[in-house]
Amino acid sequence: MGAFKVLEKYDVTIIGGGPAGLFSSFYSGLRGLKTKIIECQSELGGKVLLYPEKMIWDVGGQPPILGEAFAKQIVAQGLTFEPTVCTNTKVELIQKDENNDFIITTNDGMKHYSKSIILAIGGGIIEPKRLDIAGAEKYEGKNLHYTVKSLKQFHNKTVLISGGGDAAIDCAVELLDIAKKVIIVYRKKECRAHEAQVDKLIKGNAKFIMNTTISSLVGNEDDTAIKQVVLKNILSGITQRVEIDQVIVQHGYNQDVSFNVAEDLTLEKKDDYFYKGDAFGCTTQEGIFAAGDILTYDGKINLLAGTFQDAVNAVNSVKNYLDPNAAKVAMVSSHNEAFEEKNKEMIATMLGS
Known part of the structure; x- marks a missing residue:
């Protein structure tokens, strides 16, 4: 026994x-x-x-x-x-x-x-909410980020941040003096984040593209990283392409x-x-x-x-x-x-x- x-x-x-x-x-x-x-x-x-x-x-x-x-x-x-x-x-x-x-x-x-x-x-x-876009997962760990582990990789880069809540806006503020250009894309007409942080971005010449979402991602020649982000205005349906170096998605958890x-x-x-x-x-x-x-x-x-x-x-x-x-x-x-x-x-x- x-x-x-x-x-x-x-x-x-x-x-x-x-x-x-x-x-x-x-x-x-x-x-x-x-x-x-x-x-x-x-x-x-x-x-x-x-x-x-x-x-x-x-x-x-x-x-x-x-x-x-x-x-x-x-x-x-x-x-x-x-x-x-x-x-x-x-x-x-x-x-x-x-x-x-x-x-x-x-x-x-x-x-x-x-x-x-x-x-x-x-x-x-x-568990961060991920982009519901076909093929997006292949860019994770390259230049598509759901969390920011280090700010060095964004130095002197054009960074697009998708989201308008506190996490997204706080991230954008941190990048103002690091990135070459900061672009904030949000699906509503106004950000939900604290107004003081939003004011910092305005004064820091960050670019806001409102009532807009990411509709697709365009890769570079060997498709190892994102080269362009296709944005769609949810009111007019008009799309535009934006050249970027890095993409940060902050849609919550x-x-x-x-x-x-x-x-x-x-x-x-x-x-x-x-x-x-x-x-x-x-x-x-x-x-x-x-x-x-x-x-x-x-x-x-x-x-x-x-x-x-x-x-x-x-x-x-x-x-x-x-x-x-x-x-x-x-x-x-x-x-x-x-x-x-x-x-x-x-x-x-x-x-x-």
Whole structure:
């Protein structure tokens, strides 16, 4: 008779490895909870990874920092207490067992067991909306981009940006002093982005082509890159060809919460996506908590600063859900015994230098 393997059960499983999930992981470790992170992408960091060269200014106590560096820092912090991490893993189903704990089934057929869950999936699985144009995929990774990993490739180039939301306009502003020419194409008559950013583009002599969409792409002689973009005015039907060096498409992201919830775990949602809860990270389902953009409540702040507060509140709620006699909040970090040895090591290193 073979040995019987007892599957591990975690105090909390965090679904999502972006800033909300990572800070939840850090704080759950601080509160002595056995923690697992499940992330569908190949690496931790979340949506910040899409903007490695974007400057982040609005994190308290953190001087301005590039997205790439910030992502590394938040990942390192999230792994402080050595949680179990599953990347390239997509949650497909959440159920409850006979003990009122959770069974989380993932795309690889594995079942993960947890006493509680924190949803930290933000805007869902990061999947940019792509051009619905035949043959467009062959230019991806060449001069057709859905994310901007480096600004250097746009230096002194004619760059066409399709989209009129905040992401598209912010990208265009960043390219004003880098690209030779910036062209913004948008299907409506006015951009949806913040007017201050739009004004920067106007003052920077960016070209706007409104009520217009991309109808086709024209390749170079060996069809290895886009040479021209064919634009169509949706009001007049008139088309025009524009010579370009680079094309950036910023049409938003497809939202996918990445899992189904069993019928007896129906959660109340807002706009068929975001979960309605409260400022303590509680959802309408006992044992399931949430942090970051996926959670809505009165007074919600959709900034990194708000994400960190959400994470702390969600973890504190988890701790009290699992142990009603536990303190409502963790001891402050400067006095917390969890850092005693780490503080000694850091002080010794500083004195040694």
